[in-house]
Amino acid sequence: MNFWIMPVTIAGVGHQQDAAPRALTCAGGGHATRLTGKMAAMSVIPASAKTFLRQRLREHARKSWPQLAMVYVRFRASYGYVSVKLIDGDVLPSMRLRYDRSADRWGVAIYSARKGGYEDQLGFTGSPEDSLDFMCDPYLTKADR
Structure with a gap:
């Protein structure tokens, strides 16, 4: 409100x-x-959770999503805004993660270019890796497939 x-x-x-x-x-x-x-x-995101989130997303992208050259995360209030750099050099906003007092569980909102903003994925709360998979699955081919 x-x-x-x-x-x-x-x-x-x-x-x-x-x-x-x-x-x-x-x-x-x-x-x-x-x-x-x-x-x-x-909830304010502690520095340790910020570092933890960046490390986990980058490691998971490296192992599972070869189309991603880099994962960038910036923070504001209780949100982590994730952008991905594709291997062709394009940097795209991808998702917003909502911190809720645990570095292992994050709420997710996927970026919609059509709407120019983030759409909350109600009912989805997961690990950083689950969130990246949830965002990438519809658009990219996973390395183990």
């Missing part, structure tokens, strides 16, 4: 408080809940 602060005119002053709508944010991040109206804190 997003909250927006809209421009308002202060009575008797004749100027606007804010020039444009802006999203209400919380210093700790998170989502407002309907019951409390308070922001729930998002």
Whole structure:
């Protein structure tokens, strides 16, 4: 749920408080809940989990997906954004992994070029390797096939 602060005119002053709508944010991040109206804190990815994720994805890509020259991961809040470099040199956004307090289990959203964003894969939570397989299976041929 997003909250927006809209421009308002202060009575008797004749100027606007804010020039444009802006999203209400919380210093700790998170989502407002309907019951409390308070922001729930998002899980912060520890440095060890970030390193672990990068290593596991790159090793699995090297062993199982020969079409991938490199796997890149950048982080923001509780998400790891994964891009892949194909052997022809193209770098493509591929998926967003959602951290939930365990380096072994990640929620997945697959990048959709048609929509220009990520689509959550509800009901799928898996290891980094499972997530990479889930993303690559429809498009690439696995090394052991």
